[in-house]
Amino acid sequence: MVNSKTCIIDNGAYTAKVGLSTDEAPRVIPNCVMKAKSERRRAFIGDQLKDLKDASGLFYLLPFQKGYLVNWDIQKTVWDHIFSPDSSGINLNDANVIITEPPFNFSTIQEGMMEIFFEEYEVESYIRLSASKLAAIHYANERENQVSSCIVIDMGYSFIHIIPFIKGKYIKKAIKRIEVGGKVLTNYFKEVISYRHLNMMDESYVANQIKEDVCFVSENLHEDMKNAQKKGKDRIFTEYILPDFSNVKRGYIRKPEDVITDQQTVKFTNECFTIPEIIFHPSDVGIKQMGVAPTLLESLKSCEEYTHPVLLSNIIVIGGCAKFKGMKERLFKEIRCLIPNDLPLNITIPEDPISYAWQGGKEFSNFPNYFEMTVTKAEYEESGVQAANKFELFE
Incomplete structure (x- = not known):
């Protein structure tokens, strides 16, 4: 069997990283379906969000809950969009597929994924691995x-x-x-902003962007807490310009030279470094x-x-x-x-830690014994989901 076409899918709970083994880098696509207050009649799938003019009050439909794939309808909708001719141009028919799964994934989920790729997308071969591998x-x-x-x-x-x-x-x-993960941090950040500044409990999309832009990990928490309370140049202070989805499509940190007219801003001090602190102290938010x-x-x-x-x-x-x-x-x-x-x-820490595992999948697809580790279409037609037992030999 010749490895002519391999599609690597790092199917994360927040984003899916998808591309062929011949690509330099993957496409990073939100792994969800979104609905907006401004356009109630239309659902936005994955990267269709770029077509949305007003991204305030987004409602998310997520295929993953607690890190595991539970909503098959949403996931299949996202996959159909990703592999449609108008989207990525990747045709899975007769392709080899590498897909990631979380550690200790449930056997029912593993079987469901295999059935979809062999029966719905008619792939030539299939293997599932953890992103960590x-x-x-x-x-x-x-x-x-x-x-x-x-x-x-x-x-x-x-x-x-x-x-x-x-x-x-x-x-x-x-x-x-x-x-603890990105979702916990964003949700806690929303609560802090809503309590201290303005109500953003329905603005997960905007709150996540703010978190990505302003938050950092403190090397000395007690010292930074003192600096956040100071006045003057040494103070830890960030002023963030919120998007209005008219003149400002995406929020950004205000620079000293920026002239503010009608834009709404939020001023952050210790929020910038106390949110990521949950990674080091989960008990701060009640996680024992x-x-x-x-x-x-x-x-x-x-x-x-x-x-x-x-x-x-x-x-x-x-x-x-x-x-x-x-x-x-x-x-x-x-x-x-x-x-x-x-x-x-x-x-x-790689320069791009999000697509790092996908690059490993690209290299894995070129292993000399790659096809020995995969389940082929012929093996699936003969043994069904039981053919996946061979994966245990290579774990």
Whole structure:
């Protein structure tokens, strides 16, 4: 079988990263259906949101809940849009498909996905992998020594997963999950803005944009709290110009030289760094779990002690929350305090942590034994969903 056409789908709970193995980079498409107050008769699927003039008061229909695919109608609508001739131009008929799934995915979801791709889209071959596995593959290929042992911290929309890999295989008992992700941060940010400034409880889309623009991870929380209360040049202060969807389509941080006329603004101080603090202290919002650093240490304890130096030397952070400024420095500081001084520590955050796993899928599609690991159309027609049992041999 010749690997002529492979489609990689990093099917995240917030965005789907989709592209062919011949593409340089994937298309990043919102994995949802949206309805707007301004256009009640039309639903906007995925990246159709760019056609919407007024994005205030968006109502989201999400295929994922709590990190797992539960609404098949919404997901199929998004996939049909992505693979329509007018959208991406990707025809899945007779294509090879690599798709991602969350760790410990339910067997019913796995079977449903396989049935859709073989029976609805008539793909030639199919394989499902976790985004962390693809990230580990890409990380190994980027290193000169082709290191195949690492820890992947996947800061996604619904969860943070910490997954150690030893010689390319994940250690199942060491996988840890924190029930904090981009969705929790955005929802908490909405509450804070609504309590302190103006009501944005129905403005998830705008609040998420503000979070992405103004928030950063504090390297010294107590010092930054003091600076936020100061007056003068050293004060931590950000003035944000809100979109009116007429003159300002997307909000932005006001610069000193910007002239304000009729635009509405919000002034932020400690909100900029206390929101991402939930990643390190989930108990701040009532989630009774440890932060990312002590959870990583617990994951490490589940691995053989001789693997600790190589794992700590190769920590890779992916996902949307990895884009917060200061994340690498704070993680290093937190983890360094918890491990012995004689152990090495190196943390890598890619330039594009969102599409990093997709790039790993692109490299995986060129493995010499790629088709040995996939389920082909002939195998599916013979054995049905039971053909997926072969995936366990390569995990």
